[in-house]
Amino acid sequence: MDTRTTLRLHTGREIPIIGLGTWQLTRDTAGAVEQALALGYRMIDTSGDYGTQPGVGEGIRRSGLPRDEIYLVTKVEEDDDAYEATRRNLEELRLDYADLMLIHRPPPRGAGEGLWAALLRARAEGLVRDIGVSNYTIEQMKRLYDGSGERPALNQIEWTPFGWSREMLDFCGTEQIVIQAYSPLTRATRLDDATLRQVAEGYDRTPAQLLLRWNLQHGVVAIPKANDRQHQAENLALFDFEIADDDMAVLDGLNELASSLGDRVQYA
């Protein structure tokens, strides 16, 4: 892989620019994770509520790779005791630390200040290296760090050419908060979009590769989920082509705040 395959978080640590999502990766989680690591993936995303943590941990051990070569992301829920949930996640994973622990989504009221304080404690005790959020708006991120003096290292949000936000991109750029794109392949619902296909054909690449490369060129880290070995390999083959500026603009222009999970993505 290319040397430009990591981004620097504001904490100074590096995060791989592409990783493997594991929501519903339940058929043979350990086998799929082991396979992905053998192909060259170095980041795995999971969560306390995916049911994939035991298999992810097992796949990491089976890979034989040193722990510090793998970047492990997991999450606590909005109604968790975040400190206890962090410990529970690590027990399920059978790992000593997570590289990144996220608040999965903001609670119904407030911005999760209590959860954030608990994650700061978990970090101080070495259970996690970095902490961040998921599904947060700009306002919610501001509130978190106005209250604690600590801004999230990263915001994991739904992000594709069909649903993204210039305002979020600019805010995160200014604040050095990395955006991590979930459902970056639209859960395979828009891969046959005519414009996307046409642009992809111009590069002799698949629509999935264009979606991922679009993220990469915006400085956004993507975590496509793939069980299939061919899909996993295809989603890593992103470093030997570049989308031209005019085609980036065409892809940017597909934005309709579309979500493959619900009605519309919400960033503000």
Ligand SMILES: NC(=O)c1ccc[n+]([C@@H]2O[C@H](COP(=O)([O-])OP(=O)(O)OC[C@H]3O[C@@H](n4cnc5c(N)ncnc54)[C@H](OP(=O)(O)O)[C@@H]3O)[C@@H](O)[C@H]2O)c1
């Ligand atoms: N923080 C959050 O709230 C949140 C929410 C949603 C997702 N996530 C994270 O983001 C990850 C990715 O999102 P996602 O799982 O929702 O959807 P996704 O990555 O957009 O799409 C996954 C689907 O695309 C297929 N696929 C993968 N590579 C492909 C390729 N090259 N060509 C054609 N189809 C391909 C997969 O099939 P196969 O599996 O059969 O290969 C699977 O059906 C999740 O797994 C999870 O880790 C986080």
